[in-house]
Amino acid sequence: xxxxxxxxxxxxxxxxxxxxxxxxxxxxxxxxxxxxxxxxxxxxxxxxxxxxxxxxxxxxxxxxxxxxxxxxxxxxxxxxxxxxxxxxxxxxxxxxxxxxxxxxxxxxxxxxxxxxxxxxxxxxxxxxxxxxxxxxxxxxxxxxxxxxxxxxxxxxxxxxxxxxxxxxxxxxxxxxxxxxxxxxxxxxxxxxxxxxxxxxxxxxxxxxxxxxxxxxxxxxxxxxxxxxxxxxxxxxxxxxxxxxxxxxxxxxxxxxxxxxxxxxxxxxxxxxxxxxxxxxxxxxxxxxxxxxxxxxxxxxxxxxxxxxxxxxxxxxxxxxxxxxxxxxxxxxxx
Amino acid sequence: xxxxxxxxxxxxxxxxxxxxxxxxxxxxxxxxxxxxxxxxxxxxxxxxxxxxxxxxxxxxxxxxxxxxxxxxxxxxxxxxxxxxxxxxxxxxxxxxxxxxxxxxxxxxxxxxxxxxxxxxxxxxxxxxxxxxxxxxxxxxxxxxxxxxxxxxxxxxxxxxxxxxxxxxxxxxxxxxxxxxxxxxxxxxxxxxxxxxxxxxxxxxxxxxxxxxxxxxxxxxxxxxxxxxxxxxxxxxxxxxxxxxxxxxxxxxxxxxxxxxxxxxxxxxxxxxxxxxxxxxxxxxx
Numbered sequence: 001x002x003x004x005x006x007x008x009x010x011x012x013x014x015x016x017x018x019x020x021x022x023x024x025x026x027x028x029x030x031x032x033x034x035x036x037x038x039x040x041x042x043x044x045x046x047x048x049x050x051x052x053x054x055x056x057x058x059x060x061x062x063x064x065x066x067x068x069x070x071x072x073x074x075x076x077x078x079x080x081x082x083x084x085x086x087x088x089x090x091x092x093x094x095x096x097x098x099x100x101x102x103x104x105x106x107x108x109x110x111x112x113x114x115x116x117x118x119x120x121x122x123x124x125x126x127x128x129x130x131x132x133x134x135x136x137x138x139x140x141x142x143x144x145x146x147x148x149x150x151x152x153x154x155x156x157x158x159x160x161x162x163x164x165x166x167x168x169x170x171x172x173x174x175x176x177x178x179x180x181x182x183x184x185x186x187x188x189x190x191x192x193x194x195x196x197x198x199x200x201x202x203x204x205x206x207x208x209x210x211x212x213x214x215x216x217x218x219x220x221x222x223x224x225x226x227x228x229x230x231x232x233x234x235x236x237x238x239x240x241x242x243x244x245x246x247x248x249x250x251x252x253x254x255x256x257x258x259x260x261x262x263x264x265x266x267x268x269x270x271x272x273x274x275x276x277x278x279x280x281x282x283x284x285x286x287x288x289x290x291x292x293x294x295x296x297x298x299x300x301x302x303x304x305x306x307x308x309x310x311x312x313x314x315x316x317x318x319x320x321x322x323x324x325x326x327x328x329x330x331x332x333x334x
Numbered sequence: 335x336x337x338x339x340x341x342x343x344x345x346x347x348x349x350x351x352x353x354x355x356x357x358x359x360x361x362x363x364x365x366x367x368x369x370x371x372x373x374x375x376x377x378x379x380x381x382x383x384x385x386x387x388x389x390x391x392x393x394x395x396x397x398x399x400x401x402x403x404x405x406x407x408x409x410x411x412x413x414x415x416x417x418x419x420x421x422x423x424x425x426x427x428x429x430x431x432x433x434x435x436x437x438x439x440x441x442x443x444x445x446x447x448x449x450x451x452x453x454x455x456x457x458x459x460x461x462x463x464x465x466x467x468x469x470x471x472x473x474x475x476x477x478x479x480x481x482x483x484x485x486x487x488x489x490x491x492x493x494x495x496x497x498x499x500x501x502x503x504x505x506x507x508x509x510x511x512x513x514x515x516x517x518x519x520x521x522x523x524x525x526x527x528x529x530x531x532x533x534x535x536x537x538x539x540x541x542x543x544x545x546x547x548x549x550x551x552x553x554x555x556x557x558x559x560x561x562x563x564x565x566x567x568x569x570x571x572x573x574x575x576x577x578x579x580x581x582x583x584x585x586x587x588x589x590x591x592x593x594x595x596x597x598x599x600x601x602x603x604x605x606x607x608x609x610x611x612x613x614x615x616x617x618x619x
Contacts, residue, residue, distance in 0.1 A: 014449055
């Protein structure tokens with residue numbers, strides 16, 4: 001138990017370091033660049049309207065105060081952290097005067113739901129079938145499955161999502177291809193609303209699953225086919241242990257350990273995939289918000305989405321890492 | 335070297351297919367050096383022409399000959415992928431070998447940094463870079479940024495091999511013979527990790543080209559520079575599928591799938607080559 005606590009402590013330190021470095025990086029990128037957010041917003045404002053020079057000067061002063069860009073960089077860095085810890089990154093320009101963090105909070109459940117369910121489905125299906133394929137290398141169905149997995153796996157998220165969009169939006173329009181829920185359904189705690197959400201999430205989730213599961217399948221198949229040849233498995237077979245026990249308790253459990261590590265490492269990539277998927281299917285999550293914010297030049301919102309997503313991804317990796325020693329006693333002893 | 339290649343082609347069908355696919359794409363991309371048109375110009379051909387004898391891949395709604403457009407796009411994307419892969423390989427070899435061989439606090443510090451880089455999601459950071467640099471972000475800047483994020487996985491892999499090499503007899507001989515640490519790493523250990531470097535090279539190219547496509551499709555790169563992603567971006571923004579210019583989407587998608595599948599097959603077959611157990615099984619020994 002003490003070993004486990006040490007492990008958790010070490011990982012927690014790492015989590016804090018990751019969040020600190022990631023968020024500092026976002027600060028440095030945005031503040032050390034020669035591009036001034038105030039001038040960017042002004043450029044956008046004055047391009048679409050004919051404001052008087054006085055109004056522009058007043059707006060410039062107000063924006064400089066709002067972003068705090070007049071101060072020395074260290075002071076700005078300090079302010080940035082204090083504001084961030086209070087959860088206040090200023091109002092968003094996209095939906096002025098809603099605080100940027102509120103918009104992120106609204107988008108978060110959509111992305112989280114999509115990401116968590118599709119990652120879990122992908123991980124479970126991919127590993128289960130991969131383990132079966134590694135354990136029964138001569139099964140024809142699983143062999144064909146492996147070929148398909150290998151064919152789909154390297155294709156970029158965007159292309160897969162787009163092909164699904166074309167198939168289900170153009171050739172067989174049976175599933176909704178845009179939005180988070182139907183326009184005529186009132187959001188609330190009703191079966192109708194839940195059903196609508198589920199229906200709208202099928203295609204985005206499907207595209208994430210299709211791209212993701214191949215990697216788990218191939219990885220698990222390779223791992224299992226190596227473990228099967230290990231001496232202790234042969235010994236268990238000779239000792240007459242039941243085949244199902246060998247597969248579950250001896251082979252899959254051991255092969256799972258590297259896969260859990262891989263899951264922790266894959267989360268960041270899955271997040272980028274979710275951004276694309278949301279954009280293709282017009283899903284109201286963090287990804288769509290980030291893209292809108294960049295296109296609008298919405299400085300606070302871009303910072304809010306990046307800091308939250310860095311924290312969220314790091315947190316998810318931390319949680320997966322905590323599962324690791326439960327599967328592998330060697331990590332606990334370390 | 336050539337006998338290895340011959341064996342791989344003969345005994346490893348995946349390697350042969352991958353090599354063929356990549357060769358086709360590379361040849362196609364190389365054609366762009368003989369391109370009769372400047373791929374950055376628009377409205378130089380009749381728009382929306384289906385594939386024909388004159389325009390092999392048709393023309394798009396921006397009045398570009400898709401054949402030469404795609405050829406230039408694939409050249410740029412492949413060069414981009416290779417740049418990122420080479421730069422990040424240099425970092426990962428340096429970090430991996432140093433951390434494995436020197437050990438101690440050097441190893442702990444390097445691996446701590448390594449774990450931080452693994453956990454930072456790169457996509458929001460790239461979007462942030464685009465957000466502040468806008469069109470000043472050319473593909474070399476993008477390649478540099480991505481190279482800074484593309485090394486940690488492979489550094490860990492190289493480190494694990496270097497850890498094993500450290501206690502081998504020949505390392506001790508080299509040290510007793512008075513070789514400096516730098517020399518031991520470069521002359522004795524580097525050849526052992528080269529297979530890993532090659533196989534991760536392909537994986538890294540897949541990763542970086544995929545990310546570039548992602549960014550470009552969203553419009554977050556320099557859109558006037560033809561790459562795989564920007565071709566898709568323009569096809570999308572002209573609603574190519576809806577107005578019936580299907581060849582503008584279909585042909586790039588086929589080529590993209592060929593590129594990615596080819597690189598992926600090369601990467602996994604090399605991985606297998608590195609692991610001699612599976613190689614022997616395949617050769618029936």
